[in-house]
Amino acid sequence: MPKLTFAAQARTALSGSQRPPLPGGQQDTKPVRSSAQITVSVIVRRKQPLNANALGEQRLTRAQYKAQHSADPAALKAVLAFAKEFNLSAEADAARRTVQLTGTVADMQRAFDVKLRHHAAANGEIYRVRQGDICLPESLQGIVEAVLGLDNRPQAKPHFRIHKGAAQTPDAIVHPRATNTSFTPVQVAQLYGLPPNSRATGQTIALIELGGGFKTADIKAYFQGLNLPVPTVTAVSVDKGKNKSDGPNGADGEVMLDIEVAAAVAPGAKIVVYFAPNTDQGFIDAITTAVHDTANKPSVISISWGGPEDSWTAQARNALDQACQSAAALGITVLAAAGDSGSSDGESSGNHVDFPASSPHVLACGGTKLTGSGTTIQSEVVWNETAANEGATGGGISTVFAQPSWQAGIAATKSGRGVPDVSGNADPATGYQVRVDGQNLVIGGTSAVAPLWAGLLAVVNAQSKTTVGFVQPRLYAANGSSSFHDITSGNNGAFKAGPGWDACTGLGSPNVPNLITLLAQSASTTKPTKPKPTRKTSAATS
Structure with missing residues (x-):
């Protein structure tokens, strides 16, 4: 027949x-x-x-x-x-x-x-x-x-906030010793204890961007102002996405924030920016392209875009999560911003977590308000400037993904995957001094935390001569340890900070020297799998 x-x-x-x-x-x-x-x-x-x-x-x-x-x-x-x-x-x-x-x-x-x-x-x-x-x-x-790709409506938004009180100067270069409530990325890393002269030579950090662009002249001026080597930054087009400027108030702010934070924290690392259309197709194709890029071979992928879980179709959510699972299997760490609109994630009612941060195969990055001087943290609380209309860290419990095994000891996550996993400085009022389209701005948001942690992990990778890969099990095993600054004050709307993990700041912000020791030791014990025979598949009929 x-x-x-x-x-x-x-x-x-x-x-x-x-x-x-x-x-x-x-x-x-x-x-x-x-x-x-x-x-x-x-x-x-x-x-x-x-x-x-x-x-x-x-x-x-x-x-x-x-x-x-x-x-x-x-x-x-x-x-x-x-x-x-x-x-x-x-x-x-x-x-x-x-x-x-x-x-x-x-x-x-x-x-x-x-x-x-x-x-x-x-x-x-x-x-x-x-x-x-x-x-x-x-x-x-x-x-x-x-x-x-049949439907090409926008899928995600960038999670950055320009500080409203920050001066926008077209000519001045950010100074590495600037003294005010904002910081250079280097200063933030120093407050968290990143050892001086740390390098990430030999590492590649991938950045996923769904709009905007970068200008080489800005990158050169910024890093010369910090007295750091100018990083190698490469653009990769996915689905005809382009490195295309749309101004400092558009997605350029996201792109430059990601590049400048990641490269400043991890000098010597190569930065590869994957530009794709802002659609579910573009987002997923960008991630799979980065994961399987055998030319650039990124060891860390940073994502600063996302949207509420229920704004995604289930097929797109599953496809993106599967792409991040592939990354984990290959020893690549994927990080994502947890959102800038508090526990509601910008929705009109109820609590929502942001995706892809809620993927159990992604290290979700929440936000804090950090004040300090030199290498001394004076205060660190949950980022919540909702009253000033300057956002608040995302966080909560997923209604889509079940509780991962590594969160099993946390009662608050029994009903689903808890977000975020870790945190870092994100408040625009204590934000990052960056350069965008010739202007010096102060920008915050959890968009800054993902490249911050990406840079730190690239440094760990360089020191340990391997990749830390899928870090969540090791980080949660160290819950409450000296590897984190436990954030116990503040809220993001529906959730309050407290001892140990919470749905505002996760396990806490990094205590970098101890974190490096923890992850470098565990990375050295991670073993490659032994080859298995491939099962045979029968040809499909048409």
């Missing part, structure tokens, strides 16, 4: 793909031109699932990962056949488990049983949207895990 074509097969909804209707319905939408060309990313199943229980204890080489956990060849074969039938061109990347399909809107609508419309957002931008489910032929169910 001949095989059914994909078009002739029964269709069922792809789990987790549902998009809710737009507020107000479709009165303000118009059909997308049927001949317009678009590209979507199809995420397919692995050959074998990763062993989540071994993360942090063992790691895979890239060869082992490719042999055991890259895309199932049968899944790739099936998706390529599906693409051919619907007149879609295809480009597969087995390591990323991604097949990018390009074709007309008409063919995409037929292939995925969706209707694509244009929607004018409040900001005047026009986005391509869909609602309801993506429906797949029955033979692709269980093979395809996500289809991203």
Whole structure:
């Protein structure tokens, strides 16, 4: 009996793909031109699932990962056949488990049983949207895990805040000994005990950016002002994302904050910036590109963008979490800002945590208000300047991800993954002196904490001659130890700080000398996994 074509097969909804209707319905939408060309990313199943229980204890080489956990060849074969039938061109990347399909809107609508419309957002931008489910032929169910890019509305926002009281000067260079309530990244690191002359030579820090850009002249001027070597900063385009300036009040502030904090804390590290569109597709493709970048080989990935968990489709959340799980298996640390809008994460009601910070495979970074001088911390409390409209650290309990095993001893997280894991200076009032588009600004937000910790971990990696990788189990095993400054005062709205872990500042801010000792010792004991035979997969039928 001949095989059914994909078009002739029964269709069922792809789990987790549902998009809710737009507020107000479709009165303000118009059909997308049927001949317009678009590209979507199809995420397919692995050959074998990763062993989540071994993360942090063992790691895979890239060869082992490719042999055991890259895309199932049968899944790739099936998706390529599906693409051919619907007149879609295809480009597969087995390591990323991604097949990018390009074709007309008409063919995409037929292939995925969706209707694509244009929607004018409040900001005047026009986005391509869909609602309801993506429906797949029955033979692709269980093979395809996500289809991203049919809808290109913005997915995330950057988590930085420009201090309103800070002077904006176009010509002055930030001075390494500036004395006021703000700090250079070097001064923050010194307050946390980073030893003088620490280096991260040989390390690569990846930064995920969904907008904005950097200017080499600003980077040069900034680091010369700090009397530090000018870092090597490379831009990588993902899904046609570009290093494109949009001004100091736009995403340029995020990009420059990330570069300047990470590189100042970790001199000698190479900085690679992955620019992608601000969509769920762009976000996930940027992370998978960084994780599997065999040319730049980042050991740390810092993410300062995110959005409330329930603003993501389940398929996109799962795909991003799986990408971070792959990073953990390969010994790459992924960090993310916990958000700047307190326990509500900017939602109109209830408590929400920010994603991807809430992924259990991400080190979630919350915020504090830090005051000090030289190497002496005078005070450190939860960042909450809501009264001054300057934000507050995100944090809370996930309603999507279960409590990880390494949080099992924390009663507050019994109902779900607790956020954040760690913290650092984030209050714009005690923020970071940075240079953006020729202006010197003071910027805060948990966006600064992710690259701060990324820089510290890059220093640890350089000193230990290996990567610390998935650090959460080791950090939580040290809960209450001298590796952290325990933050016990303040709140982020619904949650209060207290002894040990809390949903405002996690385990606390870093006591760097002790943290380096803890992680360098544990990194040296992490073992590569022994090769396992790859299970055979049967060819999928089409």
